[in-house]
Amino acid sequence: MRRLSAAGSQRGFSLLEMLVAFSIMAFSLAMIYRVSGGTARSAGELEHYQQAALLAESVLNLRDTVPPSGWNGRGDSAGFRWEVRSTPFPTPISGPNVPSLHEVSVTVLWSEGTAVKRYDLLTLRPQARPVPGGRLP
Template identity: 25%
Template sequence: MIGSRPQSQQGFSLLEVIAAIMLLAIAFTALMKVAGASISLSQNAAEHSEAAMWARSLLDTAFVGEPLQAGSRSGQFDRKYRWRLDVSPWNEAGAAPPAAPLHLYQLDLDVLWGPPAHPRSAHFRTLRLTGPQTDGSGNMQAPR
């Protein structure tokens, strides 16, 4: 017979091979999308970890050797990361500040990176306790 295969001939038809290649291409595309997303998430996590490292360093060394003062400061860690630190006296909501020699200050730190038009950021907040400070003659001064 013309066009029929003998029983001894085995294998895949061209249509089956094309279908298998198409299925592999679709699976490979999906796998590459997952791998790309994984790389993006890893880079994002690394950037946030580095921002946290810079923040910890700044918060650990802020106002060491100088009196703590309310206000704002800003600067740059390196070419990629920049920061803004806001310091304000802290007291419980609705409560009058205590008349004690120790005072709490709230430090709010924003670490920014990426393009200035669309920066990425991480926010850090901590409290810092200050005691009475002395002027050059040893007399006590109220914290500023």
């Protein structure tokens, strides 16, 4: 009769090896789900920032010039709140053909979950000049 040694009769994996392999697989899947979920979340945030930038540019394009009294306004659009403000911008150059400048700030706010997100756009715009007859264009 032939006798097999203990080392030669073992086939397959032990229970401990199976548990370790299963744990590694579960951890790897959890990390894959977390990364793909973070990517989807980031894509959604990027879309909101893109919409906010388009809204800020649209508000800015409402006027080519700023009235001498300044430009202040606010509004709502598709879940976004916007506000525009201007302040005179000092320049070292002056003269009859040099327009006065205003620093125009457009701020767009929106809510994402419990956080309030913000997008700011700053630019310079010339002050409107009166046309003959005393009216602004």
